[in-house]
Amino acid sequence: MNNGATDEQIDSVVNKIRSFGLDANVSRGTERTVIGAIGDERKLDPEMFDSLSGVEYSMHIVKQYKIVSRESHRHDSVIDVGGIPIGGNQVQIIGGPCSVETQEQMDLSAENVYTAGCRLMRGGAFKPRTSPYTFQGNGEEGLKMFRNAADKYNLRIVTELMDARMLDTFLKYDVDVIQIGTRSMQNFELLKEVGRINKPVILKRGMSATISEWLMAAEYIAAGGNHNIIFCERGIRTFETAYRNVLDVTCIPVLKKETHLPVIVDPSHAGGKAWMVPALARAAIAAGADGLLVETHPNPCDAWCDADQALNPQEFESLMGSLKGIAGVIGRSL
Amino acid sequence: MNNGATDEQIDSVVNKIRSFGLDANVSRGTERTVIGAIGDERKLDPEMFDSLSGVEYSMHIVKQYKIVSRESHRHDSVIDVGGIPIGGNQVQIIGGPCSVETQEQMDLSAENVYTAGCRLMRGGAFKPRTSPYTFQGNGEEGLKMFRNAADKYNLRIVTELMDARMLDTFLKYDVDVIQIGTRSMQNFELLKEVGRINKPVILKRGMSATISEWLMAAEYIAAGGNHNIIFCERGIRTFETAYRNVLDVTCIPVLKKETHLPVIVDPSHAGGKAWMVPALARAAIAAGADGLLVETHPNPCDAWCDADQALNPQEFESLMGSLKGIAGVIGRSL
Amino acid sequence: MNNGATDEQIDSVVNKIRSFGLDANVSRGTERTVIGAIGDERKLDPEMFDSLSGVEYSMHIVKQYKIVSRESHRHDSVIDVGGIPIGGNQVQIIGGPCSVETQEQMDLSAENVYTAGCRLMRGGAFKPRTSPYTFQGNGEEGLKMFRNAADKYNLRIVTELMDARMLDTFLKYDVDVIQIGTRSMQNFELLKEVGRINKPVILKRGMSATISEWLMAAEYIAAGGNHNIIFCERGIRTFETAYRNVLDVTCIPVLKKETHLPVIVDPSHAGGKAWMVPALARAAIAAGADGLLVETHPNPCDAWCDADQALNPQEFESLMGSLKGIAGVIGRSL
Amino acid sequence: MNNGATDEQIDSVVNKIRSFGLDANVSRGTERTVIGAIGDERKLDPEMFDSLSGVEYSMHIVKQYKIVSRESHRHDSVIDVGGIPIGGNQVQIIGGPCSVETQEQMDLSAENVYTAGCRLMRGGAFKPRTSPYTFQGNGEEGLKMFRNAADKYNLRIVTELMDARMLDTFLKYDVDVIQIGTRSMQNFELLKEVGRINKPVILKRGMSATISEWLMAAEYIAAGGNHNIIFCERGIRTFETAYRNVLDVTCIPVLKKETHLPVIVDPSHAGGKAWMVPALARAAIAAGADGLLVETHPNPCDAWCDADQALNPQEFESLMGSLKGIAGVIGRSL
Missing domain, CATH: 3.30.70.1140 (Phospho-2-dehydro-3-deoxyheptonate aldolase; domain 1)
Structure with missing residues (x-):
């Protein structure tokens, strides 16, 4: 219309x-x-x-996915996150820790992320953990700490929503981007809920979701009226045991052809080891990704979860430099 | 204790x-x-x-999964579903349609399932569909029709719960077995909720879940106090495109070794075609499964979803005969 | 013609x-x-x-595979192995050790296999090993020992050919069935060579071969004039790490629909552990397999390779009993 | 020593x-x-x-692979291909057609490849084809045409060996780099043969080979005395059907850690479509690959095989430009 x-x-x-x-x-x-x-x-x-x-x-529209399809909207969509664009010419790097631990850790993280040049920050207050006996996140208290820390550096915040019943709490703390995690990609009731509000959503790819299923999951959100969707590749499950997941860079040009929405990449969860992150991050930007979710921590050894995969502030800053170079080669800015 | x-x-x-x-x-x-x-x-x-x-x-207990592990409980657990045992010497076949369509269809289905010798019936009122634009199930109205039909033949009912907010409705219609679908296997908030009540739960394997992740998902339910858990293998995702999923029969002896809980198999979703179902169903029972979830329909051509994979009443009765034979060979009754 | x-x-x-x-x-x-x-x-x-x-x-013929397709030949083909049929109503169990070790071991193996009721025996003289530093098989000497042992009990022999240059040696020792291993399924030059002779061939499925690629590999053999082809499923590679491979029983009914040629199963390599073999073997026969390749050893603990997966003579005889029962249920004899 | x-x-x-x-x-x-x-x-x-x-x-050395392991040889190995280095600071792009078709096509291809700045050229004279009824390559005649064309532009040639019996023919035409294709990665007899000669070998990764199996396959070659081995990632088989294979960029930093040998990437076979190649090629170089095998054709529409995946001369030259930029960002030359 x-x-x-x-x-x-x-x-x-x-x-x-x-x-x-x-x-x-x-x-x-x-x-x-x-x-x-x-x-x-x-x-x-x-x-x-x-x-x-x-x-x-x-x-x-021939495709099963309609609103998200490139057929329905020829130009690249740029998602506005409180004035910060995702998609388009600009590449956005979103740094931050795996989980919100303490106010001090979040303040330090926010400072590091800001100093490195980021304008968005990631961090988990509700954590999907394989075992019921491990740390499940700081919950609402975590959201509060995250908001506090981010506000000091004018950072937009990205955090995962696992349960539709927590949506009001997310709105209360004015979460800027709602992340739908890999295990929730086909939680259709949750997708319908975030489709009803008007907040940017990062939709992570299911562990073994096909491109087509992923686009259909986005269509669930779009059908409800929320068109602010960002795809996030985070590695797929294969037979290989030498690394946690296989980062699927091929999905970047393929999604760019199939949808007008931005595509970002999480190199940290893909490889599962900090030393793999720079190579994967560079590959993602070189392949045309619109941004990255990168795990960073003021002191990775002390991280409460996924300590192996966070970059320390120095590593992160050094990575930002080479990413800027690669973005420049393909005509984008960072 | x-x-x-x-x-x-x-x-x-x-x-x-x-x-x-x-x-x-x-x-x-x-x-x-x-x-x-x-x-x-x-x-x-x-x-x-x-x-x-x-x-x-x-x-x-060395394993990460504690309560569900065979280490913690040496003997096979038998789950009591309103007087009907799942696990132990008895093999239970659970027939019924993919989705609840009409009262007439459900009455006819219940009659067929009962006549074939089943004591439990399956059917979906809330359907997880890949596309937002396809039939999403009859919802609460469907539960009501299902309960009505099953009661006429004294059948226990099995149906899928996708959203924690619907749990009270499930209890209202006295659903006998709550099914957690493949896309919800790691919906940890949902697992916690069904862990708080005292109803048998069928926990389907995630599309590409490892045995270990599956056991941990069950542990989420068990940790909350609900020990009435039944594992259900339904085919895993692989590179093969000639059939929808690959039925993993190896998981049957492996789960039997790792856990004391019953293991059933869904041969209908695994293959995705009715003509594959008898071979897969026989294989599952021969490999030691404690039961099956089989899609049946009074008239498969008219089914509102997954029409290709439902057995008609004659095919189902004939299958029951050969399953009885195989169960007998390995010392079990059906 | x-x-x-x-x-x-x-x-x-x-x-x-x-x-x-x-x-x-x-x-x-x-x-x-x-x-x-x-x-x-x-x-x-x-x-x-x-x-x-x-x-x-x-x-x-619409299919890319012509000679092996069910379209080209409606009835089940029965392969004649020196008077012993593979395919048709009869189920054939082929027992024997992973590798030919000594004359004594082979004599004992042959006796065990014969006593258990088999008429064909398996054993490897040339072994495809992941590491260049592990035992590579006894070679021609192994073929000789195998032939000697088998002849004492009138058993037909099945052994793997890895290199076209060894074909004459195989003919010299009158190997009854040439096995093409999983790593050679797409060794097209080798397939062409065994297509030129008139010996039954067991074509194992590649570790991650699709049904279609497997049928095309058989077509390579058939195109050369050798129509005596037996498919052998041996487990496929997936993300699961709790067992070596995932036995794909679904391929049995699917191949039966696509081709007129017999289909057998190797439950030993699939699971990789002896304790998994009986469940997998029973599943395969229940799903309609025409036979099995089962690893047995007079004394599994002493086996030179894959010691974990061989059945001892008692386990093998006990398995044969339950397989006979299952074959009977589906109208076949063993 | x-x-x-x-x-x-x-x-x-x-x-x-x-x-x-x-x-x-x-x-x-x-x-x-x-x-x-x-x-x-x-x-x-x-x-x-x-x-x-x-x-x-x-x-x-703890690893199962010895000679190829980084433990045994700390510095990066540089393979000398007739004066052209593979590995080290230099990135090598190897262009050329899927298959040798005619002398004219090869001459034109060689000219294009040379003009674009390559010093090595690829092309198949013996083609591993899924179907026995499709073009199997021009064989020895093809090698001759390839050698002729390459010599005019002082290019080193890379071509696939499928059968040990053809090795002498390869030496006769002085093939500079022998390619072992994905289907031959575990053709151990072939690996032993190329281990006996002193020619650089490109070892492509098997379709679903783990990193460990791949390293062990290289060890087969190395154990025979040929240490001139180049790994080539070409996409792995997964559940995804939207593209032929999934290019595994994670293997690049992982191999670099495990082995001292060079690692190159084939972006053409990975994606299977020419329009995907630039993104994948850039990702590979950004992740640290030592080179690429890229399919090019003077006129892709007329290519006898894999027409969909070859770049035309203009596309290839344009790609070379952005690769040079990316190589520069990470401190390498091209």
Whole structure:
């Protein structure tokens, strides 16, 4: 629909779709309202709708994913995170610790991340852990510490939501980007919930999710009206045991072809070892990623979880330098 | 702890554990209360606890999964589903449709399943679908139809829970066995919730979950006090494209060695085609599975989802015959 | 072509194919000669050939694999191994050690295998080992010992060929069934060589070969004129680390649908542990396998390789009993 | 052993090893002779050998792979290909067509490759094809055309050897680098043969080979005395169907840690589509690869095989530019 289409105009499109026996999905995003006709596609023709008032254009989309598909929106989408763009010409590096531990650790982390040149910060207050007997995160208290630390350095915050019932708490602390973790990629009820609000979402790829399933998971969010979606590759599960996951750089150009949404990469969870991170981070940017989620820690040896994979401040700063160089080679800035 | 241990006795064990600087996890199941000491194992010795009042025995468990491990409980556990046993000498076949469609379809399904000799029935009211635009299940209305149909034939019902917020509704319709689907195997918040109630849970294996991750997911449920857990293998994701998943029969003897809990198999989702189901079902029982979840439909061609994989009543009855034969060969009854 | 078609008749079919600009592949098997037209299929019509003298029937085969496809030959093929059938109603269990060690070990193995009711025996004289520094097999000397031992009990022998240059040696010791190992499944030059002789071939599935690649590998053998091919599933490589490979029982019904050739299973290499073998062996027969390759050893602890996975004579005899029972349930004899 | 150690000195080390009941493997490379003691390691001590005449140093190597391990040789090895180095500071891009088609195509390819700045060229005369009915390569005639074309532009040639019996033909046409293809990575007899000659070998990773198996395959070549080995990652097989293989960039830093030998990458076979190649190629160089094998064709649409994945001359030249930039950022030249 045109920017500024009225409810009446929207209703009349919906009614026309229904009159042919199809269902209509109305997705009201901040930028555009997209109406999808779901059902036997042969019954409709784009021309039937182009003339309706308020309609910008109508098209037939072959892919199962509609709103997120490149077919539906030719230009790269840039997601606005409180004034900081993700996507487009700018490459964003999001640093920060695996988990929120203490206020002091978060303050130090925020300082390091800011000094290295980042404008967004990551950190987990609710942690999905394989064992019920290990540290599960500091919860709401962690969100508070994270918000405090980030605000001191004007950083946007990215943190994982595992349970729809915690969404209000996330809004209370004004989480800037909600991360949907790899184990939740097909938690469809959770996807529907974040689809109802208007917050940027980082959607991590499921451990063995195909590109098509991943795009469909994003479509769950988009169908609800939230179009601010960022894909995040974090390594896939294979037969190889020498490293935790296999970072799939091929997905970067492939997603760029299939969707207009930004694609970032988490090199830390992919390899699982800090010494692998620089090579993987450079590969991701060279392959065209719009950003990275990198685990950093003021003092990795003391990290409460995933201590093996965090970069210390010096390593992180040095990495930022080479990433800037690579971004420049392919015509992007960092 | 001894059957009938008092709260005071439990508290004194917990306090002793804490006095050494470790955490204690108290899991109050219907059969037994298990207290786990979490932390540096070298600080404790089983002998410290054997003499405490109310303690049946104490032991050091090396595995990361404690309550579900065979180490902690040598004999096969039999799960009681309203008088019907799962595990032990008896093999249980659980038939029924992929999704609850109409009352008529459910009545007919229940009749077919009962006639074929089953005492439990499966069916989905809430469906995890890859696309947001496909049928998502009949929801609460579906649960009601399912309960109605099953009650006419005295069948226990098995149905999938996708969202913790729906748990009360499941209890309202007295769902006999809660199924945790493959996409929810590591939805830890959901696992914790079903760990708090006292209902049998079928825990399906994640699409690419290792045996160890699967056992840890069960431990999440057990740690909360619900020990009525049934593992369900449903095919794993591999490179092969000729069938939807690869049914992993090797997991059956391996789980039998690692855990005392029952193991069943879903041959329908594994292969994805009805014509593959009999071979896979026979293989599972021959390998030692305690039961099967088999998709059946009064009229597969009309099924609202996964029409390709449901057996019709005649095929199902014929399969039951050969399964009975195979169960007999390995000394079990069906 | 008709059984007994003359060279002239064959040539005239070939010439007709070539006159349309296509290539012809002539595969002269012992049972039938199959002529394939390779190229743009639209140029030819089966009717053009049905009237030619010597032609039994002609058809268009859509699959990329022609001679091995079920389309080309509707009935199950039975492979004759010196009077012993593989395929058809009979299930054949092929026991024997991983590698040929000594004459004494082979004599004892042959006796055990014979006593357990087998008519074929397995054993490796040339061993594909991951490390260059481990035992590589006894070579020709091993073949000799194997032949000696087997002859005492009138057993047919199955052994692996790794190198085309050793084929004459295999023929010298009258190896009854040539095994192409998992690492050689796509050693196309080796496949062409065994396609030129008239010996039964067991073609093991590559570690991560798709069903389609496996059928194409068999087609390489068949295209050369050797139609005596037996597929052998031996476990595929996945992400799971709790066992060596995942036995893919689904491939059994799928291959049975795609090809007329027999399918056997190697449960020993699949699981990699002797205690897993009985469950896997029973699953394979229940799923419809035409036979098994089972590792046995007079004294597994002393085996020179894969000691963990061999059954001792008592375990093997006990397994044979339950396999007989399962075969009976599905209408087959063992 | 010291450079220039005599046969007598070598024999005395071998004899000493044997006197303790262990086996000795003598690997005579062009640069160094390495003697490995195979057997119970506890019987020997490095100090026993350090004093023997001709011994440079002796050490205990824990890894199963010895000669290729970084433990045995701390510095990066540089492989000399007729004066052109592979490994070290220089990044080498090896362009050329999938298969040798005609003299004209090869001449044009050589010109393009040379113009783009390459000093080595790739091309297949013997092609491993999934189907027996597709083009299998031009064979010896192809080698001849390749040699002719390359000589006109002073290019070194890289081509695949599939069968040990063709080795003499490869030497006759003075193939500069022998490629062992992905399907031959564990063709141990072939590895032993190329281990006996003194030619650089590119060892492609098996479709689903672990890092450890790959290193052991290289050790087969090294154990025979040929230490001129180059690893080539070409994508691994996973569950993903949106692209042919998943390029595993993580293997680059991991191999660099485990072995002193160079590592190159084939981005063309990994993705399977020309439009994916630039992103993958850039990622590989950014991750630290020592070079690339890139499929190019004077006119990709006319290529006899893998037409979809070859770059045309303009695309290739443009790619070379950005690779040079990335190499520069990480301190290497191209």
